[in-house]
């Protein structure tokens with residue numbers, strides 16, 4: 001019989017100090033009712049480091065020589081990395097049937113398309129987008145320069161993305177057709193097709209780091225789903241403003257279905273879609289502008 005080690009108790013004072021440090025560094029807002037979460041995840045870390053209490057840990061991450069490495073370790077432990085392939089499929093349908101045809105048409109001369117999956121966790125979201133593009137473009141994919149970048153604050157999550165091998169839980173919302181086409185099952189693990197794997201690159205990026213985001217230039221499509229819920233209004237405003245700056249004039253933004261940017265002061269507007277929703281810049285070219293048949297390659 002195994003007995004679980006009891007998490008090191010966290011005082012309110014230590015919780016206040018740690019949540020302030022985390023907020024300042026990442027924008028992640030831990031409300032008081034989430035104290036148990038920090039306690040369970042960081043308590044174990046404090047014990048591993050053979051420290052007596054959180055005071056020592058706070059000194060370690062703020063003034064210690066390994067503070068930057070420990071910040072990374074801390075984010076690996078405190079972030080919630082829940083995701084799956086084809087998560088919220090209706091919204092991906094909006095991408096596939098509304099945004100993608102328009103943006104492919106608009107880029108049909110230069111044949112270059114840039115997609116950013118911000119806070120992509122273990123990579124299922126950008127890989128799902130890659131599969132959709134692969135299926136849509138077929139052999140014409142070779143004519144296009146497609147850039148899909150997945151970023152996250154957690155390098156542990158990105159390591160899983162790099163490896164491209166997933167447990168069955170990750171493919172729980174994937175149709176049999178897509179599973180057969182893009183994965184190889186080996187002893188209960190699902191290995192992603194190397195071509196899809198090669199369509200996506202990954203990089204550690206903290207959304208608090210505006211300069212880091214600017215370095216990448218303008219995007220045609222940005223996905224940032226299920227992370228704004230962890231931020232307060234100030235951080236949300238800053239992050240979504242950065243997205244606005246990094247979007248091409250006719251670009252598309254997809255946020256999570258339970259997230260809202262309605263109250264922010266950003267020049268973005270929702271695009272009505274039968275299922276799901278997305279946003280474009282206020283003043284973006286009209287969607288009804290052309291009706292000519294799509295010519296994507298050749």
Ligand SMILES: C[S@@+](CC[C@H](N)C(=O)[O-])C[C@H]1O[C@@H](n2cnc3c(N)ncnc32)[C@H](O)[C@@H]1O
Nearest residue numbers: 026079082083119121153154206207225226227
């Ligand atoms: C719930 S997952 C969402 C994954 C994916 N976008 C989806 O919807 O399935 C939230 C991710 O946000 C990341 N995250 C939290 N704060 C962040 C920050 N300040 N900068 C970048 N990523 C962050 C976490 O590491 C985590 O992987």
